[in-house]
Amino acid sequence: MEISKELFLKLTEISEIIYPNEACGVLIGNNSTNVIESVVELENILDSTYKFEIDSFKYLKVEKWATEHGKDIVGFFHSHPNALAVPSSQDMQFMIPKLSYFISSVDETGLRQIKAYRKSSIDSEVTEIKYQVE
Amino acid sequence: MNVYISATLRGFFGKKNKFNIEAENVRGVLNWLTDEYPDSKKILFDEANHLRSFIQIYVGDINKTDEIGWSDPLPSEKEIYLIPAIAGGSPNNSIISDERSKAITLDDADIERFEKHLMLRDIGVKGQKRIRAAKVVVIGAGALGSPVIQYLAAAGVGTIKVVDYDVVALDNLQSQVLHTSRDLKRPKVASARDKVRNIDKKIDFQPENSKLDADNATELIDGYDLVIDCTDNYKSRYLINDACALLGIPLVFGAIYQYEGQVGIFNINGGSCYRCAFPAPPPAGLVPTCSEGGSISPLPGIVGSIQANEALKLIIGIGEHLSGKLLTVDSLYLHTKILKVERNHKCPLCGDTPTIVQVEDFDYDDFCGLKESEGEILVEGFTAEEFAEKLEKHHPMTIVDVREPHERAILRFPNAVVIPIGQLARRKGELDPEIDTVFLCKEGKRSILAIQTLREAGYTGALYNLKGGLDSLKDIIFSHEGAWL
CATH class of the missing domain: 3.40.250.10 (Rhodanese-like domain)
Incomplete structure (x- = not known):
């Protein structure tokens, strides 16, 4: 996976601004080159410090925009305030195979780290994937 | 009718974004899709043949994800959407470190005693060890303290400190089920100790027969994992909250008045504190204290049991809890509400520029109108x-x-x-x-x-x-x- 410095900073900023609540959003880009080209922050409708949910139709708008512009949905991103950047059991339950899930760990001092995960097929385990900040 | 497939799921349906399917209901649509694309069956359904959590089905703007609605006739002009449910949560953090819970061992008697906890997948041996490792301070061995102390002891909390300076009086027995008529005139911490010993001798019970004050508050709670406020007055509530926030100890607050109760969790993970919820106490004399206002007998049992349950969830690291929220229970008309308590950036204690940095320096009597004006x-x-x-x-x-x-x-x-x-x-x-x-x-x-x-x-x-x-x-x-x- 590849993400620009600018977009990595955007993920950091979103996580820190929404803290102590969980932030969330969509990653748009190109699935054949594995590059993230834009990050769209969406509202966490649960307004919570430890869980998130995105409104389906708000997401659908983003997806339709991406399709119209020839872009792919690369995956999703959310923050873990005061918790590690590892997928929780709920996170894994909602993971769609082949998509990339970026999870940031954030506390009151700011961002700790961002890690990425993927489930390569419906039967496989969730594994951490490497990404480069270019 | 048109069936829209989300971009996130198209890969499993031949990369197509739309299908025109003749079907009577949602079940018919799903059957058509899985017949046409047999590999998609595993994506849509789990081993038990339930729709997977990440799939949502909408007919127009009506959510039809639940199987109950799959046989309803479809209005032909409506589009059907197969879209992902995008959700998740933080891994639950126990307030007890793994290091401390790993040092705990459970013997055969413990396995038998806590069998009902061990049966629960989310508690199990790991959770029970966390409970045993936990060190909890309960302030007040009265109405709320009664269920809190007994349930914490029964659940197996390893160290329980109880702070109360009072003795048992006859009018306590209407609601303080920790004490009996044999305990009249005895210190409340003494009957609490007897009760806890009778439940489980392994518990390290620490009675503290003294009055909580600004001079001793910090010392009484320092080094403990959790504080449970079971007091009945504003001065103690502010004092406990402040001491907890300054030491970084989470607080489970509870209060009762007549037929109503409140429970909340403060000072945890950057969340709000009691002062964010209640910046100042009501003017002295305006609202009768609980001892003056009275309360119905089982109410502290309800509210205290919720406090004990919240405490255990924080210790085990499961479920949702009342951090940054205030649960109100009206026992007379059986209404409950959960109010959100945002962190107040101007809070003198946990705000951006705090002015309360030490409990010793704050005049609680003056703040709560207890001084003779x-x-x-x-x-x-x-x-x-x-x-x-x-x-x-x-x-x-x-x-x-x-x-x-x-x-x-x-x-x-x-x-x-x-x-x-x-x-x-x-x-x-x-x-x-x-x-x-x-x-x-x-x-x-x-x-x-x-x-x-x-x-x-x-x-x-x-x-x-x-x-x-x-x-x-x-x-x-x-x-x-x-x-x-």
């Missing part, structure tokens, strides 16, 4: 003994009872004039300014308000307050003269 000093009063003597000597005076009707039904004061505070100014002509007028209420606070009200209304006769109210007359006049109901 100048206005109160100006009110002259009799002590119970002085008043009793004046009665004995038939000193000419008018006695005014300002209590509520239901309070007078408990204990009637003979020969008193009954005037509610609200009518005093209007009815001041009923008082004789040539003789002394004495005001009385239950605790001697509302009577001060009454005197101030009359003075403001321009009354010039002599006005006296019965200091300490009718409560102070117990065993002085009322053991033989009182008209008990």
Whole structure:
């Protein structure tokens, strides 16, 4: 996976601004080159410090925009305030195979780290994937 | 009809974004899709043939994800959407470190004792060890403390400190189920210790028979994982909250009044504190304290049990909890509500520029209106003994009872004039300014308000307050003269 410095900073900023609540959003880009080209922050409708949910139709708008512009949905991103950047059991339950899930760990001092995960097929385990900040 | 497939799921349906399918209902649509694309069956359904959590089905803007609606006839003009559910959560963090819970061992007796916990997948051996490793302080061994202490002990909390300076009185037994008539006049922490020992001898029970104050608050809770506020007054609540926030210890707050209760969790993971929810206590004397206002017997059982349950969830690291929220329970009409408590950036304790940095430096008595203000000093009063003597000597005076009707039904004061505070100014002509007028209420606070009200209304006769109210007359006049109901 590849993400620009600018977009990595955007993920950091979103996580820190929404803290102590969980932030969330969509990653748009190109699935054949594995590059993230834009990050769209969406509202966490649960307004919570430890869980998130995105409104389906708000997401659908983003997806339709991406399709119209020839872009792919690369995956999703959310923050873990005061918790590690590892997928929780709920996170894994909602993971769609082949998509990339970026999870940031954030506390009151700011961002700790961002890690990425993927489930390569419906039967496989969730594994951490490497990404480069270019 | 048109079926839209989300971009996130298209890979499993031949990369197509739309299908036109003839089907009577959602089930028909799903059957068509899985017949056409057999590999998609595993994506849509799990081993038990339930739709996977990440799939949502909408017919127009109606959510039809639940199987119950799959046989409903479809309106043909509506589009069907197969879109992902995008959700998740943080891994639950226990307030107990893995290092400490790993040091715990459970023996055969423990396995049997905690069998019902071990059966629960989310608790299990790991959770039970966390419970055993936990060190909890319960402040107050009264109405709320009763269920909290007993449930924490029964659940197997390894270290329980109980702070209470009081002794068991007869009027405690109506709701404080920790104590029995055999415990009357004993320190509350003593009967708490007996109860806990009878439940589980392995528990390290630490009785603290002292009054919580700014001087000892920090010392009493430092080094513990969790504090549970089971007190009944504002001064203690602010003091406990402040000490917890400054030490970074989470607080499970609980309070009851008459038929209503509140539970909340403060000072955890950058969330709000008690001061964010309640920046200042109500003016002293305006709201009766719980000991003056009363409460229905099982209410502390309900509220305290919720506090104990929240405490265990924090210790085990499961479920949702009331961090940054306030649960209110109305036991009379069975309403519950959860209110959000945002962190106040201007909070003097946990805000961006805090002014309270040490509990010793904050004047809690002044903040909670417990100090005698100048206005109160100006009110002259009799002590119970002085008043009793004046009665004995038939000193000419008018006695005014300002209590509520239901309070007078408990204990009637003979020969008193009954005037509610609200009518005093209007009815001041009923008082004789040539003789002394004495005001009385239950605790001697509302009577001060009454005197101030009359003075403001321009009354010039002599006005006296019965200091300490009718409560102070117990065993002085009322053991033989009182008209008990």
